[in-house]
Amino acid sequence: MKGFASDNYAGVHPEVLTAIAEANVDHAVAYGEDDWTARAEGLFRDHFGPTARTWLVFNGTGANVLAYRALCRGWEGVICAETAHVNVDEGGAPEAMAGVKLLTVPTSDGKLTPELVDLRLDRVGDEHAVQPRVVSVTQSTELGTRYTPDELRALADHAHAHGLLLHVDGSRLANAAAGLGVSLAATTTDVGVDAVSFGGTKNGLLGGEALVLLTDGIGEGTAFLRKQHMQLASKGRFIAAQFVALLEGDLWRRSAAHANAMATRLGERVAAIDGVTLTQEIQANAVFALLPAGVADAVREEFRFYTWNEATGEVRWMCAFDTTEDEVDAFAAAVEAACARVPAAR
Numbered sequence: 001m002k003g004f005a006s007d008n009y010a011g012v013h014p015e016v017l018t019a020i021a022e023a024n025v026d027h028a029v030a031y032g033e034d035d036w037t038a039r040a041e042g043l044f045r046d047h048f049g050p051t052a053r054t055w056l057v058f059n060g061t062g063a064n065v066l067a068y069r070a071l072c073r074g075w076e077g078v079i080c081a082e083t084a085h086v087n088v089d090e091g092g093a094p095e096a097m098a099g100v101k102l103l104t105v106p107t108s109d110g111k112l113t114p115e116l117v118d119l120r121l122d123r124v125g126d127e128h129a130v131q132p133r134v135v136s137v138t139q140s141t142e143l144g145t146r147y148t149p150d151e152l153r154a155l156a157d158h159a160h161a162h163g164l165l166l167h168v169d170g171s172r173l174a175n176a177a178a179g180l181g182v183s184l185a186a187t188t189t190d191v192g193v194d195a196v197s198f199g200g201t202k203n204g205l206l207g208g209e210a211l212v213l214l215t216d217g218i219g220e221g222t223a224f225l226r227k228q229h230m231q232l233a234s235k236g237r238f239i240a241a242q243f244v245a246l247l248e249g250d251l252w253r254r255s256a257a258h259a260n261a262m263a264t265r266l267g268e269r270v271a272a273i274d275g276v277t278l279t280q281e282i283q284a285n286a287v288f289a290l291l292p293a294g295v296a297d298a299v300r301e302e303f304r305f306y307t308w309n310e311a312t313g314e315v316r317w318m319c320a321f322d323t324t325e326d327e328v329d330a331f332a333a334a335v336e337a338a339c340a341r342v343p344a345a346r
């Protein structure tokens with residue numbers, strides 16, 4: 001089955017599988033005391049700067065929960081977009097496991113701004129209200145948009161001016177950096193970001209994400225918290241080896257740039273079809289669109305994908321490191337044929 005449902009539907013990049021196989025020799029010290037983990041941590045410092053402290057984890061929800069737990073005290077909360085994955089797709093894990101209240105803000109494109117953050121700063125100092133401690137943004141966003149380095153710098157400056165920290169859910173940070181044509185640091189460390197949940201799985205790993213703390217002095221006890229939150233892998237070398245494969249050369253950028261290019265191609269193809277309206281700018285590896293009634297279901301007879309917004313019928317199509325031009329063209333042709341076939345579309 002090939003489809004446009006999610007970059008998580010893709011398999012493992014062959015170079016990553018090779019790296020896992022190559023790590024599968026002899027015995028190695030468990031729980032992250034192995035050579036692969038040391039190499040991976042060094043690579044994170046190469047990419048994010050010498051202050052980067054890294055904790056490898058199993059999944060993205062775990063990275064976000066660990067970040068919030070490490071950065072917030074019991075009465076503190078996290079400002080985020082209403083559409084943020086942490087708010088809508090993590091089963092309440094930030095609230096249940098990190099014990100933080102999410103202070104959400106509506107946005108049209110998934111992106112926070114200093115002005116939107118201000119909407120949740122009105123009760124700072126009021127003992128009856130949860131106190132904001134972290135501003136959490138997603139880069140690239142759940143709506144396939146991305147922040148420019150300047151936009152992140154403005155958010156970091158604003159957060160810091162109010163005594164808050166800026167966290168990036170970088171499940172697709174590679175797609176944003178590749179799309180912007182910049183380094184990973186240029187969209188994080190260099191613009192004042194304090195903490196990053198860095199994604200690997202959507203970019204071709206079998207499974208592995210990382211919490212990267214960039215600012216000195218934050219995240220007391222993160223190592224203990226990772227264990228408490230069940231995110232410390234005993235055979236850690238196999239998560240680390242995947243990150244070595246991703247970060248040692250340009251695999252992270254190659255894979256992300258390819259996924260982005262496929263989304264751009266798909267956007268161009270479907271935008272030319274009568275009745276299809278793109279609803280978001282394509283700045284990473286996702287395409288959002290409104291279709292005439294009946295078209296989505298007709299296309300789903302052949303391809304799998306999700307309706308993002310049940311109220312409006314808006315659909316989301318995602319590309320991955322292994323999406324091919326032929327698949328994009330076949331999918332766009334299926335959309336075009338359905339638009340011509342389904343009566344409501346004419």
Ligand SMILES: Cc1ncc(COP(=O)(O)O)c(C=O)c1O
Binds near residue numbers: 141
């Ligand atoms: C923006 C974002 N953050 C975090 C995650 C969490 O990843 P996981 O499913 O590995 O917990 C996802 C997964 O889809 C995501 O899209």
